[in-house]
Amino acid sequence: MSPTTQMVQDAPDRDVPASELGASVVGRGNKDGNRLFREWYEELTSAPERNEHSAYVFVMGSLAEILRSFDIHTIFPEINGLQTAVRHVADDYIAQAEDYGFSADVCGYVKADIGMQLRAGDHPMGKIPPPSLAVYTNACNTYVKWAEIWERMYHVPIFTLDIPGTRAAGRLTWSGNVDFENDRRYVAGQIGELIELCEQVTGKRFDIDKLRETMRYTNTMSEKWKRLIELNQSVPAVYNAVTDGTVFLGMVNGFRGRPEGAAYFTDLVKEMEYKAANHIGTPFEEKYRLVFVGVPCYPIFRRFSEMFTEWGGSFAGSSYLWFASGGANLGFQYDLDRPLESLAEGLLVTVRDAMDSMFYSNQNLVDMIEPYGIDGVVYHPIKSCRTVSTGLADNRRAVMEATDVATLFMESDHMDKRVVSEAQLKNRIDAFFEGLATRKVRRSSASKNESEA
Amino acid sequence: MPRVLDPYEAMSLAEAIAMCRDLVEDPDFPTVARWRDSGGKVVGHFQVYFPEEIVHAAGLLPFKVRGAPLEARQGESHFGSYLCSILKTSLEIALTNRLALDMFVSHPICDSARNLAAVWGRNFDYPCEILYLPQNANSAHAATYLRGEYARLSREVEAIAGHPITADELRASLGVFNENRRLLRELYEIKRETPWLLAVDEAYSLVAVGGMVPREEHNQLLRWALPRIRERSAIPQDRMRLVFAGGFCEQPPLDLLRTIAQFSYVVDDDLLIGLRWITEDIPVGGDPLADLAEAYLERSSYSPVQHDLRKPKEQMLLAQIKGANAGAAIITAAKMCEPGLDEVVAYTKALDDEGIPYFVSEFEERMTNFDSLQIQLETFIENLLFA
Numbered sequence: 001m002s003p004t005t006q007m008v009q010d011a012p013d014r015d016v017p018a019s020e021l022g023a024s025v026v027g028r029g030n031k032d033g034n035r036l037f038r039e040w041y042e043e044l045t046s047a048p049e050r051n052e053h054s055a056y057v058f059v060m061g062s063l064a065e066i067l068r069s070f071d072i073h074t075i076f077p078e079i080n081g082l083q084t085a086v087r088h089v090a091d092d093y094i095a096q097a098e099d100y101g102f103s104a105d106v107c108g109y110v111k112a113d114i115g116m117q118l119r120a121g122d123h124p125m126g127k128i129p130p131p132s133l134a135v136y137t138n139a140c141n142t143y144v145k146w147a148e149i150w151e152r153m154y155h156v157p158i159f160t161l162d163i164p165g166t167r168a169a170g171r172l173t174w175s176g177n178v179d180f181e182n183d184r185r186y187v188a189g190q191i192g193e194l195i196e197l198c199e200q201v202t203g204k205r206f207d208i209d210k211l212r213e214t215m216r217y218t219n220t221m222s223e224k225w226k227r228l229i230e231l232n233q234s235v236p237a238v239y240n241a242v243t244d245g246t247v248f249l250g251m252v253n254g255f256r257g258r259p260e261g262a263a264y265f266t267d268l269v270k271e272m273e274y275k276a277a278n279h280i281g282t283p284f285e286e287k288y289r290l291v292f293v294g295v296p297c298y299p300i301f302r303r304f305s306e307m308f309t310e311w312g313g314s315f316a317g318s319s320y321l322w323f324a325s326g327g328a329n330l331g332f333q334y335d336l337d338r339p340l341e342s343l344a345e346g347l348l349v350t351v352r353d354a355m356d357s358m359f360y361s362n363q364n365l366v367d368m369i370e371p372y373g374i375d376g377v378v379y380h381p382i383k384s385c386r387t388v389s390t391g392l393a394d395n396r397r398a399v400m401e402a403t404d405v406a407t408l409f410m411e412s413d414h415m416d417k418r419v420v421s422e423a424q425l426k427n428r429i430d431a432f433f434e435g436l437a438t439r440k441v442r443r444s445s446a447s448k449n450e451s452e453a
Numbered sequence: 454m455p456r457v458l459d460p461y462e463a464m465s466l467a468e469a470i471a472m473c474r475d476l477v478e479d480p481d482f483p484t485v486a487r488w489r490d491s492g493g494k495v496v497g498h499f500q501v502y503f504p505e506e507i508v509h510a511a512g513l514l515p516f517k518v519r520g521a522p523l524e525a526r527q528g529e530s531h532f533g534s535y536l537c538s539i540l541k542t543s544l545e546i547a548l549t550n551r552l553a554l555d556m557f558v559s560h561p562i563c564d565s566a567r568n569l570a571a572v573w574g575r576n577f578d579y580p581c582e583i584l585y586l587p588q589n590a591n592s593a594h595a596a597t598y599l600r601g602e603y604a605r606l607s608r609e610v611e612a613i614a615g616h617p618i619t620a621d622e623l624r625a626s627l628g629v630f631n632e633n634r635r636l637l638r639e640l641y642e643i644k645r646e647t648p649w650l651l652a653v654d655e656a657y658s659l660v661a662v663g664g665m666v667p668r669e670e671h672n673q674l675l676r677w678a679l680p681r682i683r684e685r686s687a688i689p690q691d692r693m694r695l696v697f698a699g700g701f702c703e704q705p706p707l708d709l710l711r712t713i714a715q716f717s718y719v720v721d722d723d724l725l726i727g728l729r730w731i732t733e734d735i736p737v738g739g740d741p742l743a744d745l746a747e748a749y750l751e752r753s754s755y756s757p758v759q760h761d762l763r764k765p766k767e768q769m770l771l772a773q774i775k776g777a778n779a780g781a782a783i784i785t786a787a788k789m790c791e792p793g794l795d796e797v798v799a800y801t802k803a804l805d806d807e808g809i810p811y812f813v814s815e816f817e818e819r820m821t822n823f824d825s826l827q828i829q830l831e832t833f834i835e836n837l838l839f840a
């Protein structure tokens with residue numbers, strides 16, 4: 001039995017209501033998450049010894065349900081890249097890729113991966129096996145360019161699962177609509193082609209019951225992910241959507257379609273419900289409730305977070321939890337009675353939502369302000385990621401036109417320290433909080449005057 | 454149909470090309486203004502490929518949005534720092550009312566451009582949308598999907614036009630664009646076969662003007678110009694034959710092309726490849742939307758922003774170099790253009806493997822100083838000629 005399977009069976013309180021849980025559950029999510037994460041990397045490292053296949057996949061539409069049904073491991077180069085940054089070794093990997101020929105202006109995740117491939121998979125978390133295939137959606141165009149690099153390096157099959165997104169702001173189509181059905185047929189057709197490819201790569205026959213099983217686990221994870229996001233409406237926020245959120249994102253992607261993932265998120269939601277019921281927040285005092293838009297600054301991740309928590313800034317929400325979970329925030333539930341059709345619909349709807357969370361998120365942000373009690377919106381576009389960052393300045397203008405919420409706009413990178421100026425970030429953040437403090441004073445004196453009048 | 458070009462028939466060829474060049478460099482797009490003044494509607498479509506036939510069939514003017522050589526004063530404030538210029542200048546021309554549109558369409562060609570319809574839509578009241586050209590060109594389902602997507606686009610265009618588009622109108626438009634592409638192929642043939650007759654910047658001006666005038670008028674212009682180009686008396690010189698790569702989206706300034714033309718013959722390129730994307734005539738007579746969709750996938754060129762397993766881009770470039778009998782390549786990318794920069798790595802490695810010399814450079818549509826580029830290029834070419 002693998003240690004992770006052990007964990008699934010172990011949790012003694014899985015059926016106990018949150019109200020009856022003890023304080024010992026607090027912090028469990030991060031602890032278990034970190035442990036499972038290490039074990040996951042160990043599993044990947046040893047996969048070649050067991051002659052197991054690995055697919056390189058991405059967070060926005062990993063196709064884990066299909067791949068896991070063929071016992072293919074899912075490896076996330078984006079997560080590998082992130083790990084090199086938080087472990088302060090990204091510079092070396094990036095430099096190696098730049099020596100190879102990649103420009104300073106190419107996404108840092110790509111370059112960290114190229115550096116790692118040039119070192120035969122050496123990575124701070126283990127040894128990453130080469131791919132048997134790569135599967136990716138079009139949610140980010142860099143995914144496609146990246147896969148073309150692996151194709152040239154390894155001569156392995158690469159598969160684009162093309163998922164048409166929303167055509168114009170707010171114009172969502174649903175089942176029954178002629179355009180939705182056109183998109184759905186296209187996605188469904190490609191899923192069939194992917195299944196054929198997996199059969200060729202693994203030599204195994206497709207097993208629909210196994211697919212159903214992986215989809216069942218994803219259903220639980222999606223349901224819990226949605227709940228997790230809602231739970232941070234609690235005051236104080238029960239988790240930091242940027243720092244804790246990154247751990248959760250690692251889990252929701254790495255363990256998608258797996259029993260360990262379903263168990264983890266069931267436990268996590270319990271923990272957060274307990275915290276909400278008992279008004280337990282993060283270890284920092286919450287004075288301002290914030291929402292984060294963009295991708296965090298991983299090269300100085302701890303310091304980046306402290307610059308906010310020192311002022312009492314607490315991230316109750318983050319658009320990162322929407323798009324980097326591949327749209328799991330919708331809580332989409334696959335219909336297990338018709339798994340293939342439902343998988344196509346689910347992929348279409350969730351990956352589309354992930355794209356919307358990058359390109360059209362202004363209204364969602366405005367809609368969050370009241371229920372989450374948001375004092376400020378923090379925009380952090382990064383050099384590496386044009387997918388997420390290109391529209392953020394304009395998005396901010398729209399949010400500021402629609403509400404009087406305070407906003408902060410600061411640029412850096414999620415990988416490349418050369419683009420991160422800690423002093424500059426701190427200046428901007430300090431000024432932002434000073435502004436928030438002034439607003440608060442003004443607001444409370446205005447409401448005092450009102451009540452006296 | 455109003456005529457939007459000044460009468461050029463009595464001009465010399467050089468004067469007519471100069472007229473085109475002025476139009477291409479004019480950020481006020483006078484031909485579009487003339488079209489609008491006569492009551493016409495305009496659909497702006499961002500780079501690279503767009504099925505212009507659909508807009509044309511509705512009686513609207515398809516306008517190729519490809520930035521402009523100007524300072525993006527307002528455009529800058531809607532974007533972050535690390536982006537290519539074309540995004541900003543394209544928005545600039547709309548925000549400053551140099552370009553008035555009735556609809557704007559962009560495509561998910563790259564991470565930056567796929568944000569454009571959302572940005573545009575937040576700033577303008579007319580419809581702004583994304584056309585999802587298939588990114589899995591190898592799926593057996595791509596053509597059917599694309600036909601459906603074109604049908605959706607047709608409905609949107611019909612709403613702007615205020616009337617339906619008939620199949621016959623579409624077929625007629627396929628015919629007009631087939632002719633246009635035939636004429637452009639002829640122009641490129643002149644570049645390949647007799648490059649001393651037509652410099653790269655001249656050819657570019659003649660091609661680019663097509664994205665801003667009714668296509669019938671472009672056809673007339675090309676029909677008028679092509680025989681005159683062939684009649685030119687220029688004498689072949691001992692110059693390097695080059696292929697230029699990297700002009701698929703943001704456009705290099707004309708002066709950059711002119712600088713290159715001083716030392717070499719550019720015998721093929723990917724400049725404005727979207728206008729030449731379809732490489733053969735589209736059959737006219739069947740289901741026009743299906744034929745248009747099939748041509749996009751099956752009778753088409755290549756670019757860094759289209760993924761197709763049948764067209765490894767570095768192999769396509771090598772074939773292009775061979776097909777044009779070129780001895781070297783100029784490999785460029787627009788500044789901050791991620792797909793272009795990615796491709797530079799693949800292109801240069803393939804050229805190294807084949808022992809084909811190349812010159813690498815980045816450009817920006819708004820650059821004005823070409824001195825150092827000129828010196829480097831001159832040195833590169835001299836080294837080749839005297840090697």
Ligand code: SF4
Nearest residue numbers: 107140142385386387
């Ligand atoms: S561009 Fe952005 S979304 Fe795409 S791989 Fe890089 S970080 Fe991820």
Ligand code: SF4
Nearest residue numbers: 537563566702703790
């Ligand atoms: S120049 Fe490159 S990055 Fe810019 S819009 Fe075009 S393809 Fe995208």
